[in-house]
Amino acid sequence: MVNQKYRLSDLMTCVIADMLEDGETVFHGVSSQLPMVAMHLARHMHAPHLVHLNIPGGVNPSSIKKAAFSSAGPDLVESSEAYFQLDEVFDLSMRGKLDVAFLGGIQFDMHGNVNASVIGDYHRPKVRLPGGAGSAVLIPTAKKAIIWRTKHDIRTFVKQVDFVTTRGNLWKIVTPLCVFIFRNNRLELDSVHPHTTIEEVQEHTGFPLIYDEVRYTKAPTTKQMQLLRQLDPHDYRSAEF
Amino acid sequence: MVNQKYRLSDLMTCVIADMLEDGETVFHGVSSQLPMVAMHLARHMHAPHLVHLNIPGGVNPSSIKKAAFSSAGPDLVESSEAYFQLDEVFDLSMRGKLDVAFLGGIQFDMHGNVNASVIGDYHRPKVRLPGGAGSAVLIPTAKKAIIWRTKHDIRTFVKQVDFVTTRGNLWKIVTPLCVFIFRNNRLELDSVHPHTTIEEVQEHTGFPLIYDEVRYTKAPTTKQMQLLRQLDPHDYRSAEF
């Protein structure tokens, strides 16, 4: 049953949750409230054996309600099942044992390149970005890298990024307008969100959209929305909106 | 005051204890009861701030009375001040922060080479020895490597070892007959034990002894012997005799 009353942050969270499978090992980093909530939602819906890994090192925290400003805080350890430190999560991914990694980025191009480093010249940048955090080693090694970005405009989705921070096993990119999928060595349109149109997505994308048929993103279900309110009562999933 | 009633194991233990300085970080491995007792003696005599490191990872165990058959057992952790694992002890030595390492070996030559590997051909040995344990990385990196050996004969102290397991910062070798010191790139005689003579030492050594003057090893003091009986009531220091 589709719920009609949802916000963009709810939609993106549910879309991401649906991408996760039971039993997978999944990692998110700092400034990652939205995927953190999505992982939690997945664990309460269809993926009870998903293994939630994170920067502070708490394996499968039972609650994310105390997260407040941070997705790298002690709350994730406090309510966890075990402690597995960041450096070991990285090692795990190097060994091909991390199924999914959530990563950010500022610029993306049609070739699947990710830029989280600079706008302009690398050594004397016009804009120094925060950096890719773990991206440069996780996107090449996690089995599936999922990127979420709460901005979708022609400066974000470009023909050619200013700088290639990394590329590799990019799987999907979730935006406020659509979901991209990386296949055939290029970024293709996977689905368009229900509230928008293919024309609007194209208008905000700096390269021509590639698709066979237009599919619409599944809207959050009533069950998902109920759970979301329960699991994330402080609405951390909307922190970036 | 010199104690007249002591055994060879007591003498060797006290000689080794006297080599250790206050504040030094000192490591011993498996099958190393004698240096373990010596370190403990030193901590109770002149070196209260010596840092005792070992294979099971117990920093400064307060007691070694439960050691029984092993110098790599849980007792060293049980009564310790902190836990610092073997791999980290090695790392510490790599960084030049291990002051003293105690190591074994089966064959030694006048050039300061140590053999703990094989007698005969390396790949098809006449005798396969236990191996040098940490020697091959500790003797080159510890500031001072001390070797003790309860056998002193012409098969142990040879002109040229069958196989060079390692060499490096070898400082002293303590035997039942004497103490060697490695300096000027060769093994020199440091002191002769009180119960023997230079002739006897030479007779049991496969290369010509080098020395300026004959010095005698200091015998255990009454205080040392008292403490030894207290600290090592089960006489682990004699396990190899």
Add this chain to the structure above:
Amino acid sequence: MTKVKALNEVAASVEDGATLALGGNVLHRAPMAFVRELARQEKRKLRVVKTAGAHDIDLLCAVGAVDQVDAGFVSYETVYGLPPHYRKAVQTGVVKANEHACYTVISALRAAKTNVPFMPVSGLKYGDLIEKNDYFVVVEDPFTGEPVTLVRAIVPDVAVIHVQECDKNGNAIIHGPKFEDVLMSRAANRVIITTEQVVSDFTIKQQKERIDIPGFLVEAVVKVPKGAAPAACYPAYDVDDRALREFLQLKEADQISHFIHRYDQQDHREVRGERKW
């Protein structure tokens, strides 16, 4: 043989040009009191190392103390946004940003911990980071002939780690996430602990299994309650939201200076009061 010393005395031992590893992660358990003292003492040309930094790096950049930053991520988290002073310093060429994947900072510190000149990194395979930065190099594996990326070691002269409990001998216990702090304590030439509480030897002994940094690795212990503020220190205090938001608005040097000096009393409490041990 207490290792407990005053904040100003210990900060004075950090030389201009030093490579400094800072404990904690983003706004968690950053050694802010020590960082502020470095600012007060007008340190210069520091090289700061951390997987993910925020207010610590931003503040040091704000006072012109920094030459290079080795990090995978420099930013406040979501709600506080980007680090204005770090960005400005990099964009104007004052500070060199040595951009890493967070993991390559870890690898570079592991190299330091084991005293090797580099560490192979299997995941760093693609992109411009490898080409643009001279601390990465791709070589041929002598065993298989396959290409492998190496990152050059980073050996911190000093690691500064803020903890909740430490005894006078330097035995330190971190509550909650430890981040890269234990590694830093094994990689740096000198280890400085700042601590919420200096507890008795007995208190530490009773929970010796929880010691993260054994005392023999530690050079100095500084007692600074609230030493991570305005960052958070679990479980004692959360971020100081007002102070952070205020700092992010500051632009002029005298404003920054004023902001730092507001912490003078708090950071130096132990010098003026109960300094005996």
Add this chain to the structure above:
Amino acid sequence: MTKVKALNEVAASVEDGATLALGGNVLHRAPMAFVRELARQEKRKLRVVKTAGAHDIDLLCAVGAVDQVDAGFVSYETVYGLPPHYRKAVQTGVVKANEHACYTVISALRAAKTNVPFMPVSGLKYGDLIEKNDYFVVVEDPFTGEPVTLVRAIVPDVAVIHVQECDKNGNAIIHGPKFEDVLMSRAANRVIITTEQVVSDFTIKQQKERIDIPGFLVEAVVKVPKGAAPAACYPAYDVDDRALREFLQLKEADQISHFIHRYDQQDHREVRGERKW
């Protein structure tokens, strides 16, 4: 979703020719029940990896299960002396001894843990080990031009680790010294835990800070009380002095076989009894 399985079933999953990392150190917490089961199942061509082994390696050599041993030290400790079966196997050319400094075993496992083909080792500088063994090579550091020794990665197919407490999900706690076991659990492709006790999830949860190996890394859990005997398992039991001394006297294959079969009942108790979970 319990991971608890029978000893024979789990041992059967180890293939001939497998590279096997064994937990514990010399006569402490060696996974002897599992080792005996490998012997019963007549495994062949195993490559055994351990910094310092004793009865485990010696017994596997005694039954002809071993092809290579990668270790820094193979011997019983002082009072029990040298390992007769290992020595004979090496001296007759049946087993290849890949001699390491214990640390280079650690380095080779660290390489596996991080999925890199080699690990630089700063301390291995002199001697014949470097020249005689093809898993060591000296290269030029591309950053400084200095020579640096590399050890080739050893990736265990399976790590077998004996612990005191483990829940049905594989969350394992080691009491006393951990030796290289935690590293092995991160380096091996598959992790098998044998445990003195399978405790409840709740019991583990109450001491979650002490978990050494989180369950998601573990493939199978085997309950074997006295699973380290005749080696020691702190704090439950010390070495079985009589059994060890007896074993060291044995020479013939049928004697060895008899020795192993005396443990049949003890090792398989859980199969015949309370196997339900």
